[in-house]
Amino acid sequence: MIKTIIIDDEPLARSIIIDYLQKYPDFEIVAECGNGFEGLKAIMQHQPNLVFLDIQMPKITGFEMLELVDEMPAIIFTTAFDEFALKAFETNAVDYLLKPFDQERFQKAIDKFSSANPKQTQKQTAAALESAQSHALNERVVVKTGNKIKVISIYDITHFSAEDDYVNIHTLEGAFLKSQTLSFFEKTLNHQLFVRVHRSYIVKVDQITKIEPYEKDGHLVILRTGEKIPVSKTGYPKLKAVLGI
């Protein structure tokens, strides 16, 4: 049996997928979710093989939900209209269904899923996710804290630091770990607001109060919170460019 989850905030949009899927007895719908929170829970609980995922949903988008998923299942995106997402899907050969779609087109997506190599699909989805998010100029970052999902406004963030396979997101109300790479944030956050000053650090520009020389060739930025962040030789010109000095 192929465990399938449908995530879409519009009940009718879910019902159409359920209806089309009736033709395929191998596919078992294990959950039907109306938003990313329920979706994430269902994915963790059922470990599905395939997820039909809408992008525009309440609270967190389909992309933001995927960022929080540990073991990425195969995804078939379903969307009505989303310029950046479509471009990202095209360039990364990720399959998607444009609403409204008919049974024939649906069949093709199912065929493609059945013949694909799961590892490769996973990689393509991750790449599409990154490129779609880098166009979105997101104003928020979504993290998991225990069983809860927290939405952090980028205006509350002071800096990011890399810790092994995680990124530590430092905010005014504490730090949050997220399983992600620092370069993902470097690419997806507004470049005028955030600068990668070091291999292991991204700082929010308006949090900087002072830049000090440090050892030879090096610099330190001092944040409003008092924290000191090292600036590397390659990071310094980037910082200067954004600050216009």
Add this chain to the structure above:
Amino acid sequence: MATSPLTNKKFIWAFFASFSIWASLQCYGLVALGIPQNIALKDSLVTQLELALLCWLISNNLSFYQPKGSKYIYVIIWAMVLASAFIALQKFTFPHFAYADNGLENFYLKSLPIRFIFAFLLIGCMATISILWYNQQEQQELEQRKNEAERLTKEAELSSLREKLQPHFLFNSLNSISALTISKPEQARKMVHQLSDFLRGTLRKDDTLSTLEDELAHLHLYLEIEKVRFGNRLLTEINADQSILQKQIPPMLLQPLVENAIKFGLYDTLEQVTIQINAKFEHPYLIVEVMNPFDKETSHSNKGTGFGLASIQRRLHLLYSRTDLLSTQSKQNQFISTIKIPQT
């Protein structure tokens, strides 16, 4: 400040060439009048160099300040002043002494009026050319600015046209209809009709005022479609007194306002959402309030709502030349946008 003509390469060449020619002519003339060659040569070079300097001076001076209106009097006065300065320069420096030393002082003094007239004409010429040059530059700049303004207006018009038809709304509605054809064909047909009526309404091309009654009817169509899409998550409440239904309002103004409220209301919470629309009349304005709940915790909507409302603000500005007709506020967990429509 405009760029001086003396930053133009071609102009510099012409400037240099003409002064060389005048220097040769002057030298030739002086020799023809029986002045020793070395004196004639020195005189011509120094004289033309001084003139060139004065020409450069007036051209630069005009780049800082260009007279408007009585510009020719200004030019004549300046040319007179500089020509006098030129004569003073000549009289107290080299050419005078060279002539005096060789007993040719008389000849020199006689030549002064000619020198003065020549300098006056040349400086006047240079000033006129400079003024024309700067004027032309100003014209070009003006032209550029005009083109830019025209381009912006056109762009704004185009984008407002695009905003009238939200592709996301349209395709999702079609998807709902597609789903309904299987389970509830009757309702699917009804929704097709609602969608058609709604789209017909959005295709109105002019900005002639509509009545609140018509706009609320149009809004009703839109809300019915959205309710089918979102199921029981979306509730609406419209309060408008019978007596104000004939008040005037620009067409297609309420719908984007409500669309914005739905977008941020529905996408900001997981629960059921009530969108409230209140219309009232407070002389001389028709006032419409649209309220939607929002989550303070993730209140990206505070910034995000700006986009949807910007086009409404722009339209109101174009129609009434006022920027204070749209306002927003948040009270507890409600986001309220208010528009005021002046009644004539």
